[in-house]
Amino acid sequence: MSKVTVVGAGAWGTALAIQAVRAGHSVTLVARTAEAVAAIARNHENGRLPGVRLPDSVTVMDQLPDASDLLVWVVPTQHLRTSLLKLRPPAGGIVICAKGVEVGTHMLPLEVAGDVTGDRPLAVLSGPNFAHEIAAGLPAATVVASVNADLREQVRVAFGTSTFRLYGNDDPIGAQLGGAAKNVIAIAAGVVIGAGLGENARAALVTRGLSELCRLAVALGGRAEAMTGLSGLGDLMLTCTGMSSRNFSLGHALGQGRSLEAILAGRTAVTEGVATAAALVARAGKVELPICQAVAEFLSGRKTLDQSISELMSRPQRDE
Numbered sequence: 001m002s003k004v005t006v007v008g009a010g011a012w013g014t015a016l017a018i019q020a021v022r023a024g025h026s027v028t029l030v031a032r033t034a035e036a037v038a039a040i041a042r043n044h045e046n047g048r049l050p051g052v053r054l055p056d057s058v059t060v061m062d063q064l065p066d067a068s069d070l071l072v073w074v075v076p077t078q079h080l081r082t083s084l085l086k087l088r089p090p091a092g093g094i095v096i097c098a099k100g101v102e103v104g105t106h107m108l109p110l111e112v113a114g115d116v117t118g119d120r121p122l123a124v125l126s127g128p129n130f131a132h133e134i135a136a137g138l139p140a141a142t143v144v145a146s147v148n149a150d151l152r153e154q155v156r157v158a159f160g161t162s163t164f165r166l167y168g169n170d171d172p173i174g175a176q177l178g179g180a181a182k183n184v185i186a187i188a189a190g191v192v193i194g195a196g197l198g199e200n201a202r203a204a205l206v207t208r209g210l211s212e213l214c215r216l217a218v219a220l221g222g223r224a225e226a227m228t229g230l231s232g233l234g235d236l237m238l239t240c241t242g243m244s245s246r247n248f249s250l251g252h253a254l255g256q257g258r259s260l261e262a263i264l265a266g267r268t269a270v271t272e273g274v275a276t277a278a279a280l281v282a283r284a285g286k287v288e289l290p291i292c293q294a295v296a297e298f299l300s301g302r303k304t305l306d307q308s309i310s311e312l313m314s315r316p317q318r319d320e
């Protein structure tokens with residue numbers, strides 16, 4: 001049994017804490033505020049993952065415990081930096097679970113972690129994993145990517161059970177780009193369905209979105225194979241097909257004509273693709289990402305839906 005500390009008591013952090021208990025570990029869940037700690041203690045449940053009882057063995061606190069064997073950071077990308085600066089993790093490996101690109105710096109999550117905490121073993125956990133299904137113990141698989149093989153193994157032991165399989169690889173850039181870009185493509189897929197453009201259009205969009213992921217990974221030092229694995233295609237399949245995805249459902253509402261402001265005002269959970277779209281396009285530089293770019297322009301209000309669709313459909317036709 002090892003001491004696993006999960007930082008970030010959102011839906012995913014809570015599900016991962018439950019999964020680490022299932023895997024036989026002693027688990028601490030770190031929430032952002034004392035109020036959040038008290039609410040979880042009172043209800044034996046986290047409002048961000050309603051209907052799921054948190055095991056009594058999970059210690060909930062608003063700071064890091066004195067000792068951890070493994071730190072798992074499950075804070076949204078745009079808050080990753082401030083949370084690391086605030087909690088100042090001690091030396092040792094960290095697993096980052098955010099899926100996005102930081103606004104302003106255009107850094108990927110592991111780059112942000114390295115920037116704040118210095119040289120240390122880092123890993124990314126990313127794959128097709130809706131929090132409520134993992135919390136319920138339904139069968140699923142994911143990717144742990146790190147250049148540090150010992151850390152990969154530690155993460156496998158921390159979370160692996162008969163219902164949750166972890167596949168390792170040494171391409172953290174590919175895994176992070178897959179997780180970030182699929183959120184943007186999922187918004188586009190939601191728009192397509194919400195606007196009534198049809199299943200053909202979605203299939204074409206997701207497939208061409210996968211091409212964007214592959215191009216981007218190779219250009220930024222990752223591998224195209226990562227994009228056809230769980231953290232690329234796997235997560236695209238999950239988040240581009242159903243309303244359980246916050247990114248897809250946001251796109252769906254946009255496609256039905258609702259405003260971005262009204263949609264965001266009605267939700268407290270993070271929808272990573274919104275801030276990530278423009279940051280990802282900026283990070284890509286000269287790499288062609290027409291769908292991600294169209295999402296960024298549409299979200300910013302620079303283009304209407306009709307303009308975006310017409311531009312995507314009138315691009316020069318070429319070999320696949």
Ligand SMILES: NC(=O)C1=CN([C@@H]2O[C@H](COP(=O)(O)OP(=O)(O)OC[C@H]3O[C@@H](n4cnc5c(N)ncnc54)[C@H](O)[C@@H]3O)[C@@H](O)[C@H]2O)C=CC1
Pocket residue numbers: 008009010011012013031032048074075076077079080082083097098099100129130131132268269270272
């Ligand atoms: N919900 C899901 O099914 C999955 C989510 N993810 C990723 O995990 C990350 C977290 O997502 P969720 O847990 O779903 O988000 P959430 O919206 O449920 O909760 C976000 C949590 O982050 C906390 N937070 C915000 N700012 C913070 C700060 N400065 N310091 C510490 N904590 C802070 C909030 O208090 C909240 O508890 C995102 O990058 C998401 O893309 C990945 C896989 C599955």
Ligand SMILES: O=C(CO)COP(=O)(O)O
Pocket residue numbers: 099127128129130131183186235238239244245246247248270271272
């Ligand atoms: O990343 C996720 C599942 O793998 C969660 O997706 P959403 O943030 O779109 O709900």
